[in-house]
Every structure is written in structure tokens, then in C-alpha cells.
Amino acid sequence: MAGHKGLVGSAIVRCLKNNGYNNIIERTRKELDLLEQNATEYFFKNEKPDLVIIAAAKVGGIFANSTQPAEFLYQNLMIQNNIIYYSHKYNVKKLLFLGSACIYPKLANQPIVENELLSGFLEPTNEAYAIAKIAGIKLCEGYFNQYDKNFLSLMPNNLYGPNDNFDLVTSHVIPALMNKFHTAKQKSKKSVTIWGTGNPLREFLHVDDLANAILFVMEKINAKEIYEKGISHINVGSGFEISIRDLAIIIKEVTGFNGELYFDISKPDGTPRKLLDDTILKQKGWHARISLHDGLRDVYSWFQKNN
Ligand SMILES: NC(=O)c1ccc[n+]([C@@H]2O[C@H](COP(=O)([O-])OP(=O)(O)OC[C@H]3O[C@@H](n4cnc5c(N)ncnc54)[C@H](OP(=O)(O)O)[C@@H]3O)[C@@H](O)[C@H]2O)c1
DSSP: OBTTTSHHHHHHHHHHHHTTOOOOOOOOTTTOOTTOHHHHHHHHHHHOOSEEEEOOOOOOOHHHHHHOHHHHHHHHHHHHHHHHHHHHHTTOSEEEEEOOGGGSBTTOOSSBOGGGTTSSOBOGGGHHHHHHHHHHHHHHHHHHHHHOOOEEEEEEOEEEOTTOOOOTTTOOHHHHHHHHHHHHHHTTOSEEEEESOSOOEEEEEEHHHHHHHHHHHHHHOOHHHHHTTTOSOEEEOOSOEEEHHHHHHHHHHHHTOOSEEEEETTSOOOOSEEOBOOHHHHHHTOOOOOOHHHHHHHHHHHHHHHO
16 A cells, blocks of 8 residues: 555555455555655565555645646656556556546546547646656556556546645645635634636545545456456546535635635636546446535544644
């Protein structure tokens, strides 16, 4: 389990343990820096894991992505190349690589089906990250095509949940807004400023739902049936989309902030709409269970306890 301390990784560990899987190998970044090729090989050679889930990555919101393209491209390529290559070399039986919905073209047809991959230009603000993720998908597909490896990729839409990064500079929209509203309430501020027009539509998935989907895929779906459909990965989302403006209104209510909302239209909006078509997972019998309202309340109470 790579990246077990992160937002997604910690949810996967919770889910695996709740479902009776206790033989989980975890390493902190201090113990194993996945950017290091030799250290990664040493780990695989000695531990010989049967199953690998890659939730380790350099992750961030629009600001971090658009100001650090070199780090997003280099670190993500290194981490995933090291893990996927040594999983191949040391005979891992099944590997799941986690990408993100930003692999799709900026103006992809909506809801986005898996075959929209590489059908148009990427959103410039996260192009470096997306290119690294696309390379990871193609590496898994390559190991399947050439060596019949059971390596496959899952593309979640925007995620949120406990253990998220609430830093105002590097975080995604939900933790950033929650932190902003919470701080504004505490400091009795009259208003909160939100990046962009508020118009973009987004789909959000609670990490506990994602972890459940990951377990579902690990137990029930093999690479062969995905690649045989002519696609290179599987989408996973909640199926529910909301504008950033409406999201902000819910978070305002959840945090109890009473002031005004201002939209700073000088800041980038990112992709106008991003809704994933998750027919494949639904047809196999999986669907998300946590509503956005319930999920946001859950995250805010986690934030209050842990902030
Ligand atoms: N967050 C989202 O909205 C979202 C949406 C779609 C897809 N995803 C995907 O889900 C996956 C996990 O994302 P996340 O949100 O859970 O990110 P996260 O909270 O930042 O967690 C990433 C994890 O990777 C570890 N890591 C990073 N660099 C490492 C290195 N060089 N060596 C060892 N460990 C390293 C981090 O360790 P430290 O704790 O030491 O930093 C952390 O545990 C990523 O592939 C991401 O693309 C995320």
C-alpha cells in the first residue's frame, strides 16, 4: 500500500482493515522514498508484496499544480515508474494505479467516458500532473499487453474526506473552502473570497466511497476484462455534480459562517465541467453511498477535532 498516510491511502487502509484484511505493508516516506529507484527495488525484492495499490503521488490544487509543473511531472513519473516497474520485476499478482479525472481533455464530452482519454487538449493548469497520470495508465496497459500483467488503473473524480490537506495554498477546493469559512467564522470576518466565477461544475466523491470502490475492483475486476473493452482504465465518481458556488453555499452552512461570499474572477476557473461516466463500475454492481451533505458534515467534524 503506497501512500498509506494520505487522504486516499488512509481511507484504503481503514476500508481494508474493516473488511478483515490485516496483512498490509506500509512504509512512510521517511522509511521509503518512492522517488528513489534503488530503495524501491530493495523494498520489492525483500517484501515481495502480492498486491499493490498506488495511492502515493504528488497531489495538489490549481495553485500548486500551475506553479510547480516540473515537480508534479517529475515526482509523479518517478513514483509510479518505480512502483509499476518493480511490481512487474518482482511478480506482483495485481496492481491498481490511481489516476485522476484531470487526465481528460479540458473540453471532453460530458459525462466523460473512458475513451475520451487523449481525444483533445488538456486543461493547462494541471497539464503536467495529467501527463504523468496518463503515462502511468499507459505503463500499466503496456505491462498487460506485453507481459499479461494484472495491472489496471482507476480514475476517481475530485475527492474529499478526513485526513485531507487543509493548507490554503496547496489544497483542493473542499478543504480550502472549509478552512477559509472556519477561519472567517472564528475571526468574525464579514466575507470570504472564492477563486473564480463559481460557475464550474464538479463531481465530488467521499474517500470512504473511493476506498470501497478500490476494494471492489481488487476483489472483482481483472485487467483483462477492462483492456478487452478497448479502454485503458475505469472511472469512479459519485454521479452527482454541483457548481462551485452551490458547494460554497453548503460549506458556508456546514461551518456556520454568516458572512458574504465574493467570487474573484481574476483567478482561474479550471475546466468548466467534469462529470465522469461510471457505467462500467455501476454495471458490475458498485455505486457511491455517501451524500455530499453527509460527507461534508463528516469532514467538518474531523477538521474541528484535528485542526
Ligand atoms: N485528492 C483528490 O482529490 C484526488 C482526486 C483524484 C485522484 N486522486 C489520486 O489519489 C491518489 C492519492 O491522492 P491523495 O489525495 O491521497 O494525496 P495525499 O493526501 O497527498 O497523499 C499522497 C501520499 O503519497 C505519499 N508520497 C508522496 N511522495 C512520496 C514519496 N516520494 N515517497 C513516499 N511516499 C510519498 C505522501 O506521503 P507524505 O504523507 O509523507 O507526504 C502521502 O502519504 C493520487 O494518485 C491522486 O492522483 C486524488
